Amino acid sequence: MKALKLRWLRRSLAMLSVAVVVAVPMPVLADAETDRQAFVNYFQNRFPTVELDDFANGVYAIDAQSREQWEAIEEFPPYEEEIEKGEVLFNTPFANGKGYSDCFADNGAVRHQYPFYDTEADEVITLEYDINRCRKANGEKPLKWERGDIVSLSAYMAYQSRGKRLAITIPNAAAQRAYESGQKFYYSKRGYLNNSCATCHVQGAGLRVRTEVLHPALGEITNWPTHRLKWGHTATLHKRIRACHRDQGTKHFKAQSPQYREVEYFMSYMGNGLPVNGPGVRK
Amino acid sequence: MSKKLTMALFALTAVMAPAIVLPAHAASAEAIKMQIQEADRLRQEAARLGFEWRYTQQRIKDAEKALTAGKLDEAEALVARAKREAELAIEQAATAETVWKIAVPK
Numbered sequence: 577m578k579a580l581k582l583r584w585l586r587r588s589l590a591m592l593s594v595a596v597v598v599a600v601p602m603p604v605l606a607d608a609e610t611d612r613q614a615f616v617n618y619f620q621n622r623f624p625t626v627e628l629d630d631f632a633n634g635v636y637a638i639d640a641q642s643r644e645q646w647e648a649i650e651e652f653p654p655y656e657e658e659i660e661k662g663e664v665l666f667n668t669p670f671a672n673g674k675g676y677s678d679c680f681a682d683n684g685a686v687r688h689q690y691p692f693y694d695t696e697a698d699e700v701i702t703l704e705y706d707i708n709r710c711r712k713a714n715g716e717k718p719l720k721w722e723r724g725d726i727v728s729l730s731a732y733m734a735y736q737s738r739g740k741r742l743a744i745t746i747p748n749a750a751a752q753r754a755y756e757s758g759q760k761f762y763y764s765k766r767g768y769l770n771n772s773c774a775t776c777h778v779q780g781a782g783l784r785v786r787t788e789v790l791h792p793a794l795g796e797i798t799n800w801p802t803h804r805l806k807w808g809h810t811a812t813l814h815k816r817i818r819a820c821h822r823d824q825g826t827k828h829f830k831a832q833s834p835q836y837r838e839v840e841y842f843m844s845y846m847g848n849g850l851p852v853n854g855p856g857v858r859k
Numbered sequence: 860m861s862k863k864l865t866m867a868l869f870a871l872t873a874v875m876a877p878a879i880v881l882p883a884h885a886a887s888a889e890a891i892k893m894q895i896q897e898a899d900r901l902r903q904e905a906a907r908l909g910f911e912w913r914y915t916q917q918r919i920k921d922a923e924k925a926l927t928a929g930k931l932d933e934a935e936a937l938v939a940r941a942k943r944e945a946e947l948a949i950e951q952a953a954t955a956e957t958v959w960k961i962a963v964p965k
Contacts, residue, residue, distance in 0.1 A: 611963065618964035761909075763962045764955035768912050768944070772955075774962045827911040835909065 608746050608755050608845055615846050619794040622781065631795030632850045634858060638782055639789045646857060655731055655803040655810045655855040662732025665725055670714040679710035680733065687730075687737035687852050691744070691841045693751035700754050700837040704730055704812055721831035722815040730801045731810060734854030742798065742852065744845045758842030761835060762793075767825030773839070788859065797840070797847045799856025810855060813840060886935055888926060894938045895922055901945035908952035915944045 619631060626637045636643040666684055669675045680686050690703040701709070704726050708718040719726040746752050765772045776785070777793035784790070800813040814831035817839065821828040829835045886894065899919050905911040922937035 614964045759963070760955075760959055763959040764910075765951065765959075766910055766955075768947075770951065772959070772962065778962065778964065822913060825913045827906065827913055827916065829909075 608752065611759070612846055612848060616794060618778070619781070619792050623792065628849075629851060631792060632798040632847075632853050634796060634799065634856075635789050635791035637795070638792065642789065642859070649805075649857050653803070653855075653857060655801075655857065658728045658731035658801070658803075658810045658855060659735045661725075662728035662730070662735075665729050666732050670711070670716050672714050674714050676707070676710060676729070679706070679713070683736060684729075684733040685736035685740065687734045687854065688740040688742050689744075691837060691844055693745070693747055693754060693841070695747055695750070698750055699834065700751075700758075700841045702814075702832065702837050702840055703733060704814070705832050705837065722812050722818075723809065727801045727810050727812060730812060731855040734801065734852060737852045738854070740852050741849050742844060742847045744841070744848050746845065754838050755842055755845060757835075758838035758840070761839045762842055766821070769824045771824045773820070791858075793843070793846065795847055795850050797843045798850050798852050799854045799858070801854060802856040802858050805857070805859050886931070888929075888931060891922070891926055891931060891934050891938060894935070894942065895919060895926070898922075898938050898942035898945060901942060901949065905945050905948035905952065908949065910948045910952040910955070912944045912948050915941050915948070918944070 616628070620626075620628065623631075623638050630637040633643075633646075636646045666676045677683060687703060690706070691700050693699075694701045704721060707726055707729050708721075711718055719729075746755050762773045763778075765775065774793065776790045777796060780790045781792040782789060797813070800816075801810050802813075802816070803810040804816070812831065814836050817836050818828045818831055898915075902911060902915045902919060905915070918937050918941035922934045922941060925931075925934035925937060
């Protein structure tokens with residue numbers, strides 16, 4: 577009798593514990609939209625005189641002196657050649673007769689939808705990554721990631737998309753995990769200088785590093801690919817991330833690695849609603 | 860000074876001289892080789908976590924070269940630095956795991 581009671585008690589406790597687990601909500605995944613609103617509020621409070629759309633202009637939104645120089649450069653933009661070359665490449669058919677317009681709708685004016693989460697491939701797809709996917713699917717050799725033809729194509733497609741507002745989506749839980757992974761990467765301090773992306777572009781936005789003003793993280797994604805005056809050429813966002821990463825004393829990842837694609841996904845989601853203005857010019 | 864004391868001091872100096880003149884190797888080549896293996900194991904762990912530092916692998920390669928060239932002091936110094944960097948990178952990954960969210964605007 578005693579054993580029976582004990583068994584009943586054990587069974588009841590087990591059922592109770594199951595009920596508790598069911599009743600207590602599972603930890604909710606971070607809400608990306610709440611993150612984005614907090615992110616936007618943070619920068620609007622930090623730079624109250626800057627119009628929201630103007631954050632797409634990076635450091636030029638917050639530094640009047642640099643803006644003046646930038647506006648002068650934009651009169652004869654150094655990336656113009658890339659756009660022209662990109663247009664030719666975009667409209668040149670592959671060996672199989674197909675072309676980029678078979679992969680990219682709207683004559684390539686799709687920059688605002690990138691990166692996206694491919695639910696079938698289960699990975700983040702950036703524009704440059706998709707350009708090479710398109711090439712491979714049509715029997716062409718993939719292009720190098722950081723410079724050359726991929727930059728021209730990306731510049732042309734960004735130009736075609738100018739004015740369209742970033743519309744990054746997070747379609748499922750796997751995409752949410754990729755977003756969170758990118759977010760974690762962005763805020764994690766790395767390297768012997770012990771800095772994160774956020775150290776400079778969230779907490780440090782507007783401060784100076786020697787003579788340079790650090791751009792705000794909000795809108796830092798809209799202008800790529802970008803002609804950097806320091807480089808003397810136009811290149812992709814991943815080249816910039818890699819170089820920045822390396823400068824902080826970290827063994828960097830490769831361009832278009834899952835880590836960099838996920839961090840781009842996070843950065844782009846934060847910029848949702850801002851207009852595409854690439855290709856751009858930055859110091 | 861007695862003759863015996865002079866002889867004793869002379870003998871002692873003769874014994875100690877190499878230790879004073881030549882730099883002392885704290886570790887043998889074999890021990891340094893093991894330190895290199897350990898440093899590289901830690902570096903790989905830091906890389907797995909995504910936190911490897913920029914020059915750690917190069918320091919390990921340089922330590923191997925110095926060891927091959929018989930420059931034990933140089934090899935030992937390089938591997939000690941590489942190992943410490945890898946340890947700090949692993950520590951940095953653990954710290955980031957717990958504190959990264961603090962920096963997220965709320």
